[in-house]
Amino acid sequence: MYTLLLLFGEGEKLNALQMSCRGIMMFLVMLLLIRISGRRSFGVRASLDNIIAISLGAIMSRAVVGASPFVPVVVCCFVIVLLHRVTSRLIAVSKRLSRIVEGEKILLYEDGLFLQEHMKKALVCEEDIMQGVRESALTENMEQIKKVYMERNGKISAIKK
DSSP: OHHHHHHHOOSSOOOHHHHHHHHHHHHHHHHHHHHHHOGGGGTTOOHHHHHHHHHHHHHHHHHHHTSSOHHHHHHHHHHHHHHHHHHHHHHHHOHHHHHHHHOOOEEEEETTEEOHHHHHHHTOOHHHHHHHHHHHHSOOOGGGEEEEEEOTTSOEEEEEO
16 A cells, blocks of 8 residues: 555645656556547547537546646546446437437538528638548639538538539
8 A cells, every 4th residue: 555655646636756656657547548438539520529628628637737636537538438428329320319419510601602590500700611622623623513511520521523
């Protein structure tokens, strides 16, 4: 017990060795959490996935610096990851829940016209759309573009004619 206390410390008065040991443990815990949560959590970048990444980072940092007890922080992180996994599975099988949690794509441009009301809803301007067209369709010529959408993850994608 003395060795664990020496390596990991307690409270907020931690030395560099203790914070480093806590950092190593949180790194290993994070690897396990990523495997439990699945690839989606740190790959898709939908709003739900951003929530998990930000929450875990904020909570885990408390354990590293000693602001919160180590074991309860790890348990809390496991609960959040399991909740994310359950929610992700439910979204995968329920279109209705998927629309509620992740929203729907928004049509921004169609057949030569920028759809101003939809652009307001998506909080984008013409230059944002043009950037998405350049990135996804590899062109600036809007005559080659049939439709442009803001996808559920916030990216802009274009469909060529």
